[in-house]
Amino acid sequence: MQRLEDRSAACGVTGEDRSAACGVTGVPVERVRQAYKRIAEADRPEVWITLRSEDDVLAEAEALDPTLPLAGMLVAVKDNVDVAGLPTTAACPEFAYVPEVSATAVARLVEQGALILGKTNLDQFATGLVGTRSPYGAVRCAWDPERVSGGSSSGSAVAVALGIADIGIGTDTAGSGRVPAAFHGLVGIKTTLGIVPATGVVPACADYDCVTVMADNLETATLATRIMSGYDDADPRSRSWPSDVLLSVGDTPRLAVPRAEDLAASSPEYLDAFARTVAGLEAKGITYDVVDVSLLLAIATLLYDGAIVAQRYSAVGQFLSGGPESADPTVAKIVQGAAEPSAHRYVDDLAAIAEGKRLAETLLGGFDGLLLPTTTEHPTIAAVQRDPTGINRRLGTFTNFCNLLDMAAVAVPGESTGIGDPFGVMVVVPAFHDQVATDIAAALVAEPSPTLVDEGIDVLVVGAHLKGFPVHHQLTDRGARFQGDVVTSDAYRFVDLGTTPPKPGLVRHGPGLGAPIAGELYRMSAAGLGTFLAGLPVPMGLTSVELSDGRWVTGFCCSYEAGEAGTDITEFGGWRAYAASPPVRA
Numbered sequence: 001m002q003r004l005e006d007r008s009a010a011c012g013v014t015g016e017d018r019s020a021a022c023g024v025t026g027v028p029v030e031r032v033r034q035a036y037k038r039i040a041e042a043d044r045p046e047v048w049i050t051l052r053s054e055d056d057v058l059a060e061a062e063a064l065d066p067t068l069p070l071a072g073m074l075v076a077v078k079d080n081v082d083v084a085g086l087p088t089t090a091a092c093p094e095f096a097y098v099p100e101v102s103a104t105a106v107a108r109l110v111e112q113g114a115l116i117l118g119k120t121n122l123d124q125f126a127t128g129l130v131g132t133r134s135p136y137g138a139v140r141c142a143w144d145p146e147r148v149s150g151g152s153s154s155g156s157a158v159a160v161a162l163g164i165a166d167i168g169i170g171t172d173t174a175g176s177g178r179v180p181a182a183f184h185g186l187v188g189i190k191t192t193l194g195i196v197p198a199t200g201v202v203p204a205c206a207d208y209d210c211v212t213v214m215a216d217n218l219e220t221a222t223l224a225t226r227i228m229s230g231y232d233d234a235d236p237r238s239r240s241w242p243s244d245v246l247l248s249v250g251d252t253p254r255l256a257v258p259r260a261e262d263l264a265a266s267s268p269e270y271l272d273a274f275a276r277t278v279a280g281l282e283a284k285g286i287t288y289d290v291v292d293v294s295l296l297l298a299i300a301t302l303l304y305d306g307a308i309v310a311q312r313y314s315a316v317g318q319f320l321s322g323g324p325e326s327a328d329p330t331v332a333k334i335v336q337g338a339a340e341p342s343a344h345r346y347v348d349d350l351a352a353i354a355e356g357k358r359l360a361e362t363l364l365g366g367f368d369g370l371l372l373p374t375t376t377e378h379p380t381i382a383a384v385q386r387d388p389t390g391i392n393r394r395l396g397t398f399t400n401f402c403n404l405l406d407m408a409a410v411a412v413p414g415e416s417t418g419i420g421d422p423f424g425v426m427v428v429v430p431a432f433h434d435q436v437a438t439d440i441a442a443a444l445v446a447e448p449s450p451t452l453v454d455e456g457i458d459v460l461v462v463g464a465h466l467k468g469f470p471v472h473h474q475l476t477d478r479g480a481r482f483q484g485d486v487v488t489s490d491a492y493r494f495v496d497l498g499t500t501p502p503k504p505g506l507v508r509h510g511p512g513l514g515a516p517i518a519g520e521l522y523r524m525s526a527a528g529l530g531t532f533l534a535g536l537p538v539p540m541g542l543t544s545v546e547l548s549d550g551r552w553v554t555g556f557c558c559s560y561e562a563g564e565a566g567t568d569i570t571e572f573g574g575w576r577a578y579a580a581s582p583p584v585r586a
Helices: 004-011 015-021 028-042 054-062 104-111 154-161 178-183 218-228 268-279 294-300 307-321 329-337 343-363 381-386 390-395 434-445 526-534 560-565 575-580
Strands: 048-051 074-078 115-120 167-171 187-190 211-215 254-258 287-291 369-373 407-413 424-430 457-461 481-487 492-496 504-508 518-524 540-546 552-558
Touching: 028 054, 028 074, 028 115, 048 154, 054 115, 074 104, 074 154, 104 115, 104 167, 104 218, 115 154, 154 167, 154 178, 154 211, 167 218, 178 187, 178 211, 178 407, 178 424, 187 218, 187 434, 211 218, 218 434, 268 369, 294 343, 307 329, 307 343, 369 434, 381 390, 407 434, 424 434, 457 526, 492 560, 492 575, 504 540, 504 560, 518 526, 518 575
Parallel strands: 074 115, 074 167, 254 287, 254 369, 457 552
Antiparallel strands: 048 115, 167 211, 187 211, 187 407, 369 424, 407 424, 457 518, 481 518, 492 504, 504 552, 540 552
């Protein structure tokens, strides 16, 4: 069994080699050649169901616009997600069809410069968390071939973990993007349902399916997710970010963590790794409190053990009733059994889910998110073969409730186990709080937090809303995201309005008639800006303000009368410098 010191060698990726293997070189043609060389070295044929020829991908790389944001990044696509011209099998050869157009999510990646390597293996019809339920073979863990890779997005995860692909596209209904990410030390992003369109995806449970991304770092995973996101008329379940979407977690994240008894399904190794991960939160600037999550875990059982599983029969039940030769027996049993629940049981389960949503909202009130182990253990393939349903069910203990309750999650590596094996945690948040989860995940892995939700209005603050000043919380309470320190053009005069608490006023006089005034730029949601404006006291207001780089943004102003009556403090160049000068003003 390979440990931490052996794992990089087992995956063929070490230090600088890993950077080169992940497209950091920025040369698409060279990146493609590296990938196909790595495919040959790794010798993992079970990863792929359809692998494109190197010549075809090289031709696309040569024609690529190198300025595109994903230029030269290589993508492995789970084979229940359509790629134009390549068969979609959902790991069942008799089910295969060749789509004329790609899934919306895939098309958006390609438009931005990504190159598709091929279609990857999966638990048949995306039914499983183990990666062994496929006629194309069990997908082995990248760093220990005796262990499962996790599923159902098994091939995509291993393609990334082996350094072949930069981005793995999967689907996640019960944890199928998060569990394989955890087993391989990857990042897995499962957005709020509907944010990434499911057009062109073979459904498993149509109301609870989510297209997901896996990558070896948060920045790449977030970039791919941001590009795939956005409303799609062709998907009846598609959703847009709401007008009040939170764009930042704020200055001091607060997490809920489960009680010891809620973790009873976890192995001793994973319990220890989770405890050490939680113990390290405060050093990362995160506070936490223990909560009872047993109700969430109870809701999780409805996905397979309740009537909701009928959605799987609706998706592929009639096809499997024909007895295709390559049907996986475990998958066929689950799907065929899903024809049995009555309509009234389905309605009862929907009622339980609705109640669960309200309970989750109450439980997490006052918290920015919930930190959980991604899964319970990392079993061997042999163990899963002996117990194909029991272990699989246990692996979904902490993941199954997320989509049922319309929650988002970002899975990242936690502290390794005591013997150096990967261990994963996930930040679970309410619907549309995806950026909050991303920010917390960034703190957990000590990476800069990338932008997932690329919406909102830029707002300049120059006084009491600056960091460290009395009403800064009015920005963080609305989920405003810090964009950077800026200065205005030289067209502005700056005055102390003589208010309590102290506030300045920014007054435009014309080019060259003032001085550059220092401030901070924040991005706010449209609804957040509306409530912010509505709460501004007289004589404050918002208007367009010119920055030193020529941009015009929304920023503070004051009435002409207040500006005339105030004390001119332009010479200080900003409120922070003025407040630091004697006498203290704030």
